[in-house]
Amino acid sequence: MANLANQTYTAKEFNLSGLKGISDETLEMHFKLYQGYVKETNRLMEKIAGFLEDGQVDQEEMPAYSELTRRLGFESNGMVLHEYYFGNLKKDGGGDPARNSTFFKAAETSFGSYEIWKVDFVGVGKMRGVGWAICYQDPTTGILSNHWITLHEVGNVAGFVPVLVMDVWEHAFLLDYKPAERPKYIEAFFQNINWEAVSSRLRTTKSATR
Numbered sequence: 001m002a003n004l005a006n007q008t009y010t011a012k013e014f015n016l017s018g019l020k021g022i023s024d025e026t027l028e029m030h031f032k033l034y035q036g037y038v039k040e041t042n043r044l045m046e047k048i049a050g051f052l053e054d055g056q057v058d059q060e061e062m063p064a065y066s067e068l069t070r071r072l073g074f075e076s077n078g079m080v081l082h083e084y085y086f087g088n089l090k091k092d093g094g095g096d097p098a099r100n101s102t103f104f105k106a107a108e109t110s111f112g113s114y115e116i117w118k119v120d121f122v123g124v125g126k127m128r129g130v131g132w133a134i135c136y137q138d139p140t141t142g143i144l145s146n147h148w149i150t151l152h153e154v155g156n157v158a159g160f161v162p163v164l165v166m167d168v169w170e171h172a173f174l175l176d177y178k179p180a181e182r183p184k185y186i187e188a189f190f191q192n193i194n195w196e197a198v199s200s201r202l203r204t205t206k207s208a209t210r
């Protein structure tokens with residue numbers, strides 16, 4: 001992700017006030033956290049570009065260069081996953097996806113039924129630990145699978161497409177629920193899903209290869 005072109009990311013704006021069960025206070029705090037990931041991603045890319053300016057990474061630069069590059073994995077995934085998360089929520093969203101939607105059909109094909117897909121996704125979301133529950137689509141087969149991501153960067157599947165992204169770090173719900181009430185937050189999350197956005201992330205062709 002580091003480059004010499006000095007490209008910087010700009011934090012996106014999300015208008016999500018008035019969600020069910022996820023307060024505006026939580027969202028305001030969460031947007032600030034997200035903006036921090038954008039800022040830190042830019043800062044790390046700039047610092048790494050600084051190492052590359054003389055066309056090489058010297059042996060004595062290697063420890064600092066390595067640490068910054070590892071942190072870039074954490075910060076940049078933190079940035080991108082929050083954009084997917086906020087992007088799959090909306091006011092007056094929620095319920096179940098339409099039975100004729102591409103997501104509903106993909107869940108049926110992949111899990112036998114939407115209900116079983118949901119049991120699995122919610123189950124992943126309840127796993128102990130700090131991270132994310134993510135439904136991915138394998139673009140080479142169209143098949144959906146649910147994954148646990150530790151922190152932001154451990155467990156993402158290379159090349160798979162994030163379709164539904166749920167933040168289950170405690171900061172996502174601690175102003176609204178107790179730490180042990182994560183299941184209530186997950187219920188609230190499902191009441192605000194933007195299913196149109198979720199379906200639009202699915203690849204309709206199977207032209208991808210690896």
Ligand SMILES: [Fe+2]
Pocket residue numbers: 030033082167169171172
């Ligand atoms: Fe978060």
